[in-house]
Amino acid sequence: MFQRRLLLLATAAVGALGVLGFQLGHLTLSRGAEHRRAAEERLIRRHWTPTVRGSILDRKGRVLAQDRPSYDIAVDYRVITGDWAWDRASVAARRRAGGAWFDMTSDQRTEEIAALLPTYRVHLERAWDELARLAGMERAALDKAASEVRREVEGRHAYTVRVRKEKEYATLAERGEARTPEVERAIERRAGQEIAEQRSPHVLVRRVNDEVGFAARFLADEEVDLDLAGASGSEGAWTDRVPRMPGMRVHDAGDRDYPMESLLVEVDRSTLPGPLRGEGRAEVRVDGLAAHVLGTMRDRLFGTTTDPTTGKVTPGDADARRLYLGTDLAAATRAMGADGQDLGAYREGDRVGATGVEASREHALRGLRGVQTRHLDTDARDYVPSVPGRDVSLTIDIMLQARVQAVMTPELGLSVIQPWHATQRVDEHGNLIPGVRPDGSPLYGAAVVLDIDSGEILAMVSTPTFTRQQLRERPETIFGSGAEVLVTTPWINRAVQKAYQPGSIVKSLLLAEAVTHGNYRPEQRIECTGYLFPERPGSHRCWIFKRSRTTHNAQLGHDLDGAEALMVSCNIFFFTIGRRMGPEGIADAFKDFGVGQMFGLGLARAGQEIESEFPGRLGSMGDDPRGADLTIGDAIQMGIGQGPVLWTPLHAANAYATLARHGVWVQPRLMLDAPRVEPRNLGLDERGVRMAMEGLRLSVNSNTGTGHHITMDGRNEPIFNAPGVKVWGKTGTAAAEPIRGDPDGAEGPLARQILEAGDHSWFVVMVGRDRPRYVISVVSDYGGSGGKVSGPITNQIIHALIHEGYL
Numbered sequence: 001m002f003q004r005r006l007l008l009l010a011t012a013a014v015g016a017l018g019v020l021g022f023q024l025g026h027l028t029l030s031r032g033a034e035h036r037r038a039a040e041e042r043l044i045r046r047h048w049t050p051t052v053r054g055s056i057l058d059r060k061g062r063v064l065a066q067d068r069p070s071y072d073i074a075v076d077y078r079v080i081t082g083d084w085a086w087d088r089a090s091v092a093a094r095r096r097a098g099g100a101w102f103d104m105t106s107d108q109r110t111e112e113i114a115a116l117l118p119t120y121r122v123h124l125e126r127a128w129d130e131l132a133r134l135a136g137m138e139r140a141a142l143d144k145a146a147s148e149v150r151r152e153v154e155g156r157h158a159y160t161v162r163v164r165k166e167k168e169y170a171t172l173a174e175r176g177e178a179r180t181p182e183v184e185r186a187i188e189r190r191a192g193q194e195i196a197e198q199r200s201p202h203v204l205v206r207r208v209n210d211e212v213g214f215a216a217r218f219l220a221d222e223e224v225d226l227d228l229a230g231a232s233g234s235e236g237a238w239t240d241r242v243p244r245m246p247g248m249r250v251h252d253a254g255d256r257d258y259p260m261e262s263l264l265v266e267v268d269r270s271t272l273p274g275p276l277r278g279e280g281r282a283e284v285r286v287d288g289l290a291a292h293v294l295g296t297m298r299d300r301l302f303g304t305t306t307d308p309t310t311g312k313v314t315p316g317d318a319d320a321r322r323l324y325l326g327t328d329l330a331a332a333t334r335a336m337g338a339d340g341q342d343l344g345a346y347r348e349g350d351r352v353g354a355t356g357v358e359a360s361r362e363h364a365l366r367g368l369r370g371v372q373t374r375h376l377d378t379d380a381r382d383y384v385p386s387v388p389g390r391d392v393s394l395t396i397d398i399m400l401q402a403r404v405q406a407v408m409t410p411e412l413g414l415s416v417i418q419p420w421h422a423t424q425r426v427d428e429h430g431n432l433i434p435g436v437r438p439d440g441s442p443l444y445g446a447a448v449v450l451d452i453d454s455g456e457i458l459a460m461v462s463t464p465t466f467t468r469q470q471l472r473e474r475p476e477t478i479f480g481s482g483a484e485v486l487v488t489t490p491w492i493n494r495a496v497q498k499a500y501q502p503g504s505i506v507k508s509l510l511l512a513e514a515v516t517h518g519n520y521r522p523e524q525r526i527e528c529t530g531y532l533f534p535e536r537p538g539s540h541r542c543w544i545f546k547r548s549r550t551t552h553n554a555q556l557g558h559d560l561d562g563a564e565a566l567m568v569s570c571n572i573f574f575f576t577i578g579r580r581m582g583p584e585g586i587a588d589a590f591k592d593f594g595v596g597q598m599f600g601l602g603l604a605r606a607g608q609e610i611e612s613e614f615p616g617r618l619g620s621m622g623d624d625p626r627g628a629d630l631t632i633g634d635a636i637q638m639g640i641g642q643g644p645v646l647w648t649p650l651h652a653a654n655a656y657a658t659l660a661r662h663g664v665w666v667q668p669r670l671m672l673d674a675p676r677v678e679p680r681n682l683g684l685d686e687r688g689v690r691m692a693m694e695g696l697r698l699s700v701n702s703n704t705g706t707g708h709h710i711t712m713d714g715r716n717e718p719i720f721n722a723p724g725v726k727v728w729g730k731t732g733t734a735a736a737e738p739i740r741g742d743p744d745g746a747e748g749p750l751a752r753q754i755l756e757a758g759d760h761s762w763f764v765v766m767v768g769r770d771r772p773r774y775v776i777s778v779v780s781d782y783g784g785s786g787g788k789v790s791g792p793i794t795n796q797i798i799h800a801l802i803h804e805g806y807l
Contacts, residue, residue: 119226156195201247288465298351300352302317403803483755532575571640596615649778707787732761
């Protein structure tokens with residue numbers, strides 16, 4: 001019996017050993033590599049070194065946006081309070097005592113710790129001295145910063161303890177439970193627990209340069225041996241390896257700098273309209289230069305979101321980067337470190353492009369971090385340097401951009417309602433038009449300058465703009481809901497985001513299309529009768545009949561051909577063209593010139609372009625923006641650029657450039673490295689193009705043309721005065737929806753009312769010394785007359801082109 005039991009015990013033991021052996025073999029063979037890697041990782045310390053974001057340059061290499069590297073030095077809170085010395089002395093005392101520690105009384109343990117404490121405190125003091133020297137500041141200033149952090153954190157902790165206790169005692173009362181000493185002690189213990197700020201590092205030294213930042217990083221990784229033998233009174237060597245700079249952290253705190261955000265620009269007073277003309281030069285300060293184009297940054301990472309209504313998924317920053325690397329093998333290869341980690345991965349506190357080029361070119365501008373690796377077993381060090389982000393070059397000429405913005409700044413006087421504008425303040429029945437502002441009020445709008453041959457955008461200005469300081473300190477003046485912001489809308493890039501009816505500037509385009517499709521023959525003439533429908537003299541009137549009760553036939557002495565109709569901007573002629581083209585034909589004509597199409601300029605992240613560019617629209621505000629619901633009545637109104645058609649100043653500039661190229665459509669470009677889209681020939685009839693160009697020439701060069709002069713105090717003054725420059729162009733006055741809002745906010749006593757009303761003012765020209773070289777498109781919101789308001793602005797932009805060497 002005994003032998004059988006012994007045999008059973010032996011068998012069980014062998015079985016247990018077999019199981020252990022199997023597990024050991026499994027861990028060694030199957031997961032050995034994994035465990036070996038884990039062990040090796042514990043012997044490695046990595047520090048990420050920051051990278052530098054790429055710069056944004058203008059077409060001539062001027063820096064528009066750049067990183068200004070700087071670093072913040074933070075220190076753990078328990079180092080700031082001095083508790084680190086006690087913590088470290090406690091660990092050392094326990095390690096030194098070994099098993100005897102558990103036999104010691106509380107007083108004995110405290111005595112052991114106290115014996116070592118001075119050594120750690122001395123080390124901490126030396127570390128503070130070294131940090132002060134490194135940062136180039138007085139020790140007293142460093143101590144003051146640490147004291148302020150401690151005072152703030154202690155205040156937060158005290159407040160949190162009080163709130164916790166109040167909530168606990170309130171819950172206790174609600175439950176009707178007794179408030180015993182034991183319960184009170186438990187509540188006091190829970191309420192007194194640390195807050196996050198007591199476990200975190202706090203910045204003590206801000207915005208240090210590269211040299212100091214990198215020196216601090218290396219010091220933070222250094223360790224030294226503290227001699228504890230003398231402190232404890234023991235014999236023999238006894239050391240503790242501690243950080244040279246306990247609890248120090250170095251954070252990337254680089255700023256994004258926009259060195260040309262504010263400039264002073266000179267304007268020649270002698271080229272201004274009469275009432276503003278003078279000797280010498282006017283000095284104009286422009287702020288927020290190209291802010292809409294360059295965009296903004298944010299220092300908070302966004303996660304992926306899903307629209308609950310549409311189900312549209314917008315990738316967050318991390319997912320967007322993964323998608324980018326998944327579609328660009330070369331970028332993915334560059335970004336991967338030796339251990340397979342993405343060196344450009346987003347980390348908390350990273351700065352990210354939020355809008356404009358900063359957002360659309362985020363992946364190109366974003367650099368790759370460097371890695372400093374220290375092997376603890378050998379003390380060997382490896383360093384993979386950071387890779388700066390790539391620079392991005394724009395087609396914009398920033399000095400031309402500055403001059404255009406200066407021209408549109410109200411301080412110069414052109415973008416202000418002037419007496420010579422003769423702003424209409426009463427309707428034809430003598431009633432005051434609500435929302436029309438008085439003389440002296442600022443005007444806002446947009447301007448685009450486009451190179452005809454290349455399609456490159458040389459300037460794209462929207463006013464009012466904003467500065468980064470304003471965005472940081474007074475965001476409500478940009479994004480607020482007050483009456484002023486509802487009118488000025490500084491966040492909108494009017495050049496590409498705001499929808500405008502085009503008005504009469506489209507008449508030249510429709511003339512060329514009408515000839516091409518047989519809706520009008522160049523030898524035909526059309527009578528200006530003052531109003532289109534004989535039985536309805538109160539509707540579809542020509543502007544000259546509405547204003548002076550006469551006709552263009554009476555003015556010129558004969559029926560009008562296409563060029564003459566453009567010269568005088570005859571509505572009856574182009575009402576007729578719209579009726580002949582019909583809904584489908586006129587919709588196709590507008591589509592030919594880009595209405596309904598985004599240009600893909602690169603002003604937003606992939607998938608968010610619709611938020612940065614208005615594509616234009618035909619038809620009502622239904623689901624189909626392509627004009628499927630147009631009627632013959634719509635087509636008639638669209639013949640003069642009114643009715644259900646909307647576009648942007650960039651659409652206008654590109655349409656005129658297409659006409660100047662005799663019908664060759666070229667994709668506008670904002671990035672010099674953007675791929676060129678194959679040009680598209682619209683196949684316009686050359687006779688129609690020639691007639692349209694002749695009409696545009698007459699419009700600004702003939703005394704009868706609507707874009708030729710401004711009448712002030714009974715005398716005519718030419719709009720354009722740049723010697724040797726040829727101009728082809730067209731004015732436009734387009735109906736606009738009034739802006740309605742609550743002038744004193746939802747809480748105020750005033751009722752909702754019209755804040756601004758009137759017509760938008762357009763002027764689009766082609767300019768060159770021998771042939772059309774550039775297109776200038778200008779719109780002034782609620783400015784009224786195209787010639788009187790936008791004309792002088794356009795003239796000054798021509799002078800800006802001359803000054804910058806383009807003409």
